[in-house]
Amino acid sequence: MTIDVRDPVRPAPMLPPVDVAPLRRARLRATGVQAACVAVSLFMALPIVLIGLAAVSSRAALAEFPKPLVPSEFALDSLLSFLRATGTLPALGNSVLAGLYAVFWSLVVGAPAGYALARHAFRGKDAYQMFILLVRALPIVVLSVPLATMFLRLDVYDTVLAVTLVHTALALPTTVLITASIFVSVPADLEEAAQVFGCTRWQAARRVVVPLALPGLAASSIFTFVLSWNELLGATVVTLGHRTLPAQVLTSLAEASVAYRFAGGFALILPALLFIFVMRRYLLNLWGTTLR
Amino acid sequence: MRSRSPWLLLLPSLVLMAALFGWPLVQAVLAAFRDEGGFTLAHWQRLLTDPYFLPALRNTVLLIVIVLPVQLALAIGMALLVQARPRFIGGHFYLWCVPLAISELAAGLVWLSVFDNRGYLNSLLVSLGLSENGVQWLSYENTTTMLLTVVIAEIWRATSLVFVIVVAGMQVIPRDYDEAAQVFGASLGQRLRHVTLPLLMPSLQVALILRTILALQAFAVAQALTGRDFPLLVGETYEWYVNLRNPAVSSAVALVVLALSLGTALLYLRTVRQPEGAR
Amino acid sequence: AGCTGFATTGGGGMVFLSTQFRPVDEAQRFRDLLARTISGVSYVTIEEGPFAGQVRSQVDAGATRIGLLGGLHGDLAPLADGYLEDVTDVLARLGDHRWPADYLELARAGSDRTWYVPWATASYILAAHQDALENLPSGVDPAALSYDDLLDWAVAARRAEGRPVLGLPAGPKGLLHRFTQGYLLPSFTGGQITTFRSAEAVTAWEYLRELWANCVPSSTTYDFMQEPMESGEVRLAWDHVVRLVSAPRQRPDSWRMLPSPRGPRGLGYMAVLAGMAIPKGSTDPELARRTIEALSLPRTQVELLRSNSFFPAVAADLPDDLSPAIAMEAQAVRRQQDAEDAILSLPPVGLGEREGEVSKVFQDTFRSIVLDGAPIRSTLDGQARVLQGILDELRVPCWAPDPPAGRCEVS
Amino acid sequence: MAELILRDLAKTYPGASTRATDDVSLDVADGEFMVLLGPSGCGKTTLLRMVAGLELPDAGQIVIGGKDVTYLEPRRRNLSMVFQSYAVFPNKKVADNIGFGLRMRGVPADGVRRKVEWAADLLQLRPYLDRYPSRLSGGQRQRVAVARAIVMDADILLMDEPLSNLDALLRLNFRAELKKLVAELGTTTLYVTHDQVEALSLGDRVAVLRDGVLVQCGPPGAVYDEPADEFVGGFLGSPPMNFLTGTVCTDEGRPRVDFGGQSVPVPAALSSYHGKRLRLGIRPEAIQLGDGGGLRGELQVLEPLGASALLTTDVCGQTIKVQAPATFRAEPGRRLALRLPVDQCRWYDPETSLLLEVR
Amino acid sequence: MAELILRDLAKTYPGASTRATDDVSLDVADGEFMVLLGPSGCGKTTLLRMVAGLELPDAGQIVIGGKDVTYLEPRRRNLSMVFQSYAVFPNKKVADNIGFGLRMRGVPADGVRRKVEWAADLLQLRPYLDRYPSRLSGGQRQRVAVARAIVMDADILLMDEPLSNLDALLRLNFRAELKKLVAELGTTTLYVTHDQVEALSLGDRVAVLRDGVLVQCGPPGAVYDEPADEFVGGFLGSPPMNFLTGTVCTDEGRPRVDFGGQSVPVPAALSSYHGKRLRLGIRPEAIQLGDGGGLRGELQVLEPLGASALLTTDVCGQTIKVQAPATFRAEPGRRLALRLPVDQCRWYDPETSLLLEVR
Numbered sequence A: 001m002t003i004d005v006r007d008p009v010r011p012a013p014m015l016p017p018v019d020v021a022p023l024r025r026a027r028l029r030a031t032g033v034q035a036a037c038v039a040v041s042l043f044m045a046l047p048i049v050l051i052g053l054a055a056v057s058s059r060a061a062l063a064e065f066p067k068p069l070v071p072s073e074f075a076l077d078s079l080l081s082f083l084r085a086t087g088t089l090p091a092l093g094n095s096v097l098a099g100l101y102a103v104f105w106s107l108v109v110g111a112p113a114g115y116a117l118a119r120h121a122f123r124g125k126d127a128y129q130m131f132i133l134l135v136r137a138l139p140i141v142v143l144s145v146p147l148a149t150m151f152l153r154l155d156v157y158d159t160v161l162a163v164t165l166v167h168t169a170l171a172l173p174t175t176v177l178i179t180a181s182i183f184v185s186v187p188a189d190l191e192e193a194a195q196v197f198g199c200t201r202w203q204a205a206r207r208v209v210v211p212l213a214l215p216g217l218a219a220s221s222i223f224t225f226v227l228s229w230n231e232l233l234g235a236t237v238v239t240l241g242h243r244t245l246p247a248q249v250l251t252s253l254a255e256a257s258v259a260y261r262f263a264g265g266f267a268l269i270l271p272a273l274l275f276i277f278v279m280r281r282y283l284l285n286l287w288g289t290t291l292r
Numbered sequence B: 001m002r003s004r005s006p007w008l009l010l011l012p013s014l015v016l017m018a019a020l021f022g023w024p025l026v027q028a029v030l031a032a033f034r035d036e037g038g039f040t041l042a043h044w045q046r047l048l049t050d051p052y053f054l055p056a057l058r059n060t061v062l063l064i065v066i067v068l069p070v071q072l073a074l075a076i077g078m079a080l081l082v083q084a085r086p087r088f089i090g091g092h093f094y095l096w097c098v099p100l101a102i103s104e105l106a107a108g109l110v111w112l113s114v115f116d117n118r119g120y121l122n123s124l125l126v127s128l129g130l131s132e133n134g135v136q137w138l139s140y141e142n143t144t145t146m147l148l149t150v151v152i153a154e155i156w157r158a159t160s161l162v163f164v165i166v167v168a169g170m171q172v173i174p175r176d177y178d179e180a181a182q183v184f185g186a187s188l189g190q191r192l193r194h195v196t197l198p199l200l201m202p203s204l205q206v207a208l209i210l211r212t213i214l215a216l217q218a219f220a221v222a223q224a225l226t227g228r229d230f231p232l233l234v235g236e237t238y239e240w241y242v243n244l245r246n247p248a249v250s251s252a253v254a255l256v257v258l259a260l261s262l263g264t265a266l267l268y269l270r271t272v273r274q275p276e277g278a279r
Numbered sequence C: 001a002g003c004t005g006f007a008t009t010g011g012g013g014m015v016f017l018s019t020q021f022r023p024v025d026e027a028q029r030f031r032d033l034l035a036r037t038i039s040g041v042s043y044v045t046i047e048e049g050p051f052a053g054q055v056r057s058q059v060d061a062g063a064t065r066i067g068l069l070g071g072l073h074g075d076l077a078p079l080a081d082g083y084l085e086d087v088t089d090v091l092a093r094l095g096d097h098r099w100p101a102d103y104l105e106l107a108r109a110g111s112d113r114t115w116y117v118p119w120a121t122a123s124y125i126l127a128a129h130q131d132a133l134e135n136l137p138s139g140v141d142p143a144a145l146s147y148d149d150l151l152d153w154a155v156a157a158r159r160a161e162g163r164p165v166l167g168l169p170a171g172p173k174g175l176l177h178r179f180t181q182g183y184l185l186p187s188f189t190g191g192q193i194t195t196f197r198s199a200e201a202v203t204a205w206e207y208l209r210e211l212w213a214n215c216v217p218s219s220t221t222y223d224f225m226q227e228p229m230e231s232g233e234v235r236l237a238w239d240h241v242v243r244l245v246s247a248p249r250q251r252p253d254s255w256r257m258l259p260s261p262r263g264p265r266g267l268g269y270m271a272v273l274a275g276m277a278i279p280k281g282s283t284d285p286e287l288a289r290r291t292i293e294a295l296s297l298p299r300t301q302v303e304l305l306r307s308n309s310f311f312p313a314v315a316a317d318l319p320d321d322l323s324p325a326i327a328m329e330a331q332a333v334r335r336q337q338d339a340e341d342a343i344l345s346l347p348p349v350g351l352g353e354r355e356g357e358v359s360k361v362f363q364d365t366f367r368s369i370v371l372d373g374a375p376i377r378s379t380l381d382g383q384a385r386v387l388q389g390i391l392d393e394l395r396v397p398c399w400a401p402d403p404p405a406g407r408c409e410v411s
Numbered sequence D, E: 001m002a003e004l005i006l007r008d009l010a011k012t013y014p015g016a017s018t019r020a021t022d023d024v025s026l027d028v029a030d031g032e033f034m035v036l037l038g039p040s041g042c043g044k045t046t047l048l049r050m051v052a053g054l055e056l057p058d059a060g061q062i063v064i065g066g067k068d069v070t071y072l073e074p075r076r077r078n079l080s081m082v083f084q085s086y087a088v089f090p091n092k093k094v095a096d097n098i099g100f101g102l103r104m105r106g107v108p109a110d111g112v113r114r115k116v117e118w119a120a121d122l123l124q125l126r127p128y129l130d131r132y133p134s135r136l137s138g139g140q141r142q143r144v145a146v147a148r149a150i151v152m153d154a155d156i157l158l159m160d161e162p163l164s165n166l167d168a169l170l171r172l173n174f175r176a177e178l179k180k181l182v183a184e185l186g187t188t189t190l191y192v193t194h195d196q197v198e199a200l201s202l203g204d205r206v207a208v209l210r211d212g213v214l215v216q217c218g219p220p221g222a223v224y225d226e227p228a229d230e231f232v233g234g235f236l237g238s239p240p241m242n243f244l245t246g247t248v249c250t251d252e253g254r255p256r257v258d259f260g261g262q263s264v265p266v267p268a269a270l271s272s273y274h275g276k277r278l279r280l281g282i283r284p285e286a287i288q289l290g291d292g293g294g295l296r297g298e299l300q301v302l303e304p305l306g307a308s309a310l311l312t313t314d315v316c317g318q319t320i321k322v323q324a325p326a327t328f329r330a331e332p333g334r335r336l337a338l339r340l341p342v343d344q345c346r347w348y349d350p351e352t353s354l355l356l357e358v359r
């Protein structure tokens, strides 16, 4: 009696050599992917580099032609005078506040709506979506005067709260739609399991759905923050002495000299870059390996 | 559990929107059709005879028609690159999101510095000896290059938006499905067409809707690059409201934008969707 | 600060809301000046569009948060009736500053009361680089150009450089319409509105077409001439003094500032007027009045010239120690004003918020005729109808240089 | 620790044309272990989901411990459940998955840990407590789902094919433990399985569903021995019961059934069916391979099944499967004598396929 | 229609401390039906995924039809697979799911339809062809996954617990069809199951894995009858093989093994183990309940299993499970005589737990 682990009944056939061509192909593909990534990265980053370089160029260097890529003369004075100007730092604070508040409120108000869209089929769903898009679709400039009047009457005019309200409302469609599209993909049975094990619907959503929908929440947070960070008109019409950064300085950018424009533009993007950097991890999903 | 009304969850958003924008919105709509004497179409007449309106409408539509598909394709491509998880993907990913952080105006400025007569692009061309004085990219005479520069700038500025939504959507698709498709002999293209894209539908729908609406709202880039040589509808709204102080005509333009936005949004909602019951 | 946010107005105090000096550096210079002049006032800048909205909505809501307003005539005039306090008394108290009558006329905005106190003025002139001056056709005095000289010069310069070097601010925020409104048309036709479709106007537009052919094509993107001037793209430019000053300020030796050219009817020029006004329900009318007084002092206005390149609205002697660029500008402006054939054009008076649409008529005409090559005659006729439509609605008298008849009409 | 009563539960899924469950009534006594059996798609999961409150019935009533819970939220029903799809939370480590329900109840961390470890040991999950579910094998994931449910000490334990992905050994061990556990705690259990052995060995009673209808409910032995209709007999048992069609005739006053040439004696009670057609049901393992007597069948296929051998035989054109000892050897084509013990024979009406009361 | 050769396949998941498969070598002949068995988490799925190309081995080689495919992309391997998690496309209707692979291959619509209907009939999915998977029951979804794989006529068919959620009857039917199908098409099949009966009845050969190591591979009968080590014996069979520890002694020149008071005679070949400890392995169904002779055991538990009854007995402090006829009745505590046929006894080295060659 035999134990045929190797099954000696059949003679071991001659094995062909290991074919590494697919590995080579894979490596080639990886290289291709990397090249594509680099190409896209260059396309995306180059303008940022340009504006960064321009922001630290001297005026003379900016006026050269043909321009060298690296400016011939560096100068920080535009950037610095920009930062030192009255109100820039408080405005920075206001912008951060308004941005974070808007992120918070748009999630609080928008995510439940997104959840409802994702989990329920109900009459009026399309109508709701259209309504929520209505606001985004109408150029906000035509709303500006009535809006300011309303805030004055409500006595929240010229506060970060007012800006937050406007920005939250502006970001709401994005939040609702993005979160809805993600919630749709979170399996319902997980939520059901959570409910069976003693969660309220709210707890089930918070403990199970939300962590799984993290990429979507991060995406919509990024949008909200960036929107709030760059939004100009709304912030301008509802504030006066408590401006956000764009309202404080962006107004002037269009009319300043190039050096200032670049300096201002660059200064405006820096904090947003930081925010994206933080949120990126959630978007790429920390638990990327665990979710599938 | 399905019985509880979803309206409870929708209510806060409805209230916020209605409270903040409802009344101003009604006023805007009324303004477009009213003057001291009551109902009138004079504002629309004024608009239609305006030499900027039709070009603006044409440019807007043209821009969206060109930019949107390119962005969508690019964003999906980029998202697929992310899915392939190459090395340094964290860094790449970050760079790809960076344009999000940049305000429209700054984006316009950046590309102006590139396409300007004496900008980086012409600098490059001249120093490489490819051209003597550079190309007049932004000249009002070169409608094509003007459109091209605006398209490039818009693609650069706003692809990240689509990209981020698509990536977020892809993150939640279980990998099983793609693996199954591979085993069953689907090539990359087939997998995309039959598995990834259909499962991505909700995200694509959202990306398309938002992108179209936001594209209809964007004009600072075009304005920074080409001035009023390349008028866009929203730019006209601003022009009428801010510079010409004519809220009525401005509202009329705004309503055109609104109609375009909602029309396309409705189209997407109807066409780009998963069939009922799928998933 | 949680809900209200951080104050961005510096020290707080009464808000002085203004559409002027918006760029960060200019605003900062003016704030310094303001701080030296009077305390308790914070200077807040805002774009023209939201400016009007802000004032209107605050006054309408009966909750004004602003103490003092600053803006161009065009910004303030539309608010004249109903949103601004009558400042006739302030003007009366300051009577010894000798404002030009034209300015006071503007400040009444077509009514019999004064709505704002003239604050500063500016004008539009030419700037020429040394290189361009070399291409000046012989025998031409750059300080006394005619429009034909300018064209010849532009052509010569283009030939010499191999590319056009004349720049005009035809961008979306550019002020080219002021060129047609206040310079070209008055110089060619002697009027602004009444002569809009005269035969001379046709000549003027033909001229502009020719001139444009020798302009830098990206002129349509120029909002301000300072950058193309600094970058060397433009060697010869026409613009608002403030928008010209930065290049000469850096290289005073390379640039010369010249008065605008003259045409068959004379040297048409336009003065821009900024004023200060008090909104209805001002938070602190007393302080606002004092601020107006302080900023109306000739001494302060000269300082404003030094720091922000706006010229005094009051009669003030310019000191000798101005920076070269400003001195050059001042000289050019003065020459322009003092020319014996000078024709002063005003920005529209009494049009209120329709002013922009009048500007638009000139912009659209430019676009059709010069950029799109439309037939001049019919374009002028068409635009004249639009213009007339606006004027008919408003029933206002004409303003300089047109004769102040009972009602303004395009003839 | 509660009695579960289902009354006329009906459920039609939106858009579906047939009922997923059709007036199902079932009483599960306090502490009873009820096994649900039925073909794929017969409504077992639907039933469980209604009990859990995840699906609301269109009609009918659910009572737990004397309290009507028909429309109550799931979390107030104090039950726990193993989902057919596992529904293991991918964002929680195994330990947190298992302890989830306890933590929701506010059990202190220490108590949770102890329970989790107990369950992990029981299901051999100890080495994986610190992993995310995506890094587990299929069976390991299923065990996590089971562990999560059993730590709960709920009133009602619902299990939807909880062991389908586990190997026999693990199953065997766990089955014993589960039985002990449930008995100790007195948890009322509703257990879906398609594993016969599991159904028969675990269940206090077995309920058989078919197309949403409850067909039979009784102790395992009864259901197995005396299937209420042909469906149950054919469904239960692997291989299932044999069914032969014959006609009742009388031979010397004693009734026999004739299968087309061969006949067997039947109980006297069947005399009343004289001349009628009947269906004989007999389990393959009840048939004895004798040396003579009974029916003669021709061996067609012999399948060795390890512990036994399965013979497929032909009797007068009808197929009979016979379970023979593993040692049985024969060539196809051989004639076999099949003895059908009378007390193992069940008789069915060919029209209604219902069991005839014979004794 | 191709031979599959695995050579020394090793795979460690990133971040894992142990190997998921450890130098597995396996030759599956063209058209052979190979069943993979092993406890949960032993690496079955991993092995299948490597064959499919979804996971790349760290070392080793995979050859299909004489062509090395170790690193080849999945879609070029011409195989099809049933995933343990089904992986049924939620965005496609059942019919499109089943026809997916064919359509990818460019089979004309008509051919696809015919194949799809054939598979749907086979798996009783006809009524559901037009539904989306989210509206199917668990077992129906699994059947879709199976149908999708079998329509492919691929060279290699990989099935990962394809019937785990199906009821016995469906399984039985499908098993037979599958066997026929595979035989007709000559598809080489690698089939993971934890169902003993399935493994033994379907497999041409059975490969047993344990902790990533291939422990035994052979025809079902051989693996069942002569487990290569105690693990295999304990793993296969339900209930599994009994193992008893005893010491070899010699009684009148003939070797016996003593279990602490009682002893049985053993083959002469074992004399060389005199005085040493040995492990006796015997299957529960091999033990005969006699009237006397053999070992004496005390009955502890009697479990009726439908077709048979399972007795748990105590022999000198060691537990022996015995499979008795279903009709067996006895009270716990009764003493039984257990006869262990010598040819059914297997002997294992207690140290290595490997099978001793006795014959």
Ligand SMILES: Nc1ncnc2c1ncn2[C@@H]1O[C@H](COP(=O)(O)OP(=O)(O)OP(=O)(O)O)[C@@H](O)[C@H]1O
Residues within 6 Å of the ligand: D134, D135, D136, D137, D138, D139, D140, D165, E013, E014, E016, E020, E038, E039, E040, E041, E042, E043, E044, E045, E046, E047, E084
């Ligand atoms: N992605 C992964 N990362 C790390 N370890 C893994 C991963 N997938 C599986 N494993 C581990 O590898 C081992 C083998 O897993 P595999 O899925 O092959 O088991 P299996 O034999 O299919 O088990 P089952 O019958 O439970 O499905 C298991 O111990 C499992 O925990």
Ligand SMILES: Nc1ncnc2c1ncn2[C@@H]1O[C@H](COP(=O)(O)OP(=O)(O)OP(=O)(O)O)[C@@H](O)[C@H]1O
Residues within 6 Å of the ligand: D013, D014, D016, D020, D038, D039, D040, D041, D042, D043, D044, D045, D046, D047, D084, E134, E135, E136, E137, E138, E139, E140, E165
């Ligand atoms: N969401 C749904 N919409 C419509 N029909 C459904 C839905 N879920 C299940 N069904 C149908 O209802 C019937 C009962 O489904 P159920 O899931 O209860 O079956 P099951 O007994 O659990 O089957 P299995 O053993 O295959 O899991 C099936 O025919 C199924 O196709």
Ligand SMILES: [Mg+2]
Residues within 6 Å of the ligand: D044, D045, D046, D084, D160, E137, E138, E139
């Ligand atoms: Mg089910």
Ligand SMILES: [Mg+2]
Residues within 6 Å of the ligand: D137, D138, D139, E044, E045, E046, E084, E160
């Ligand atoms: Mg597995």
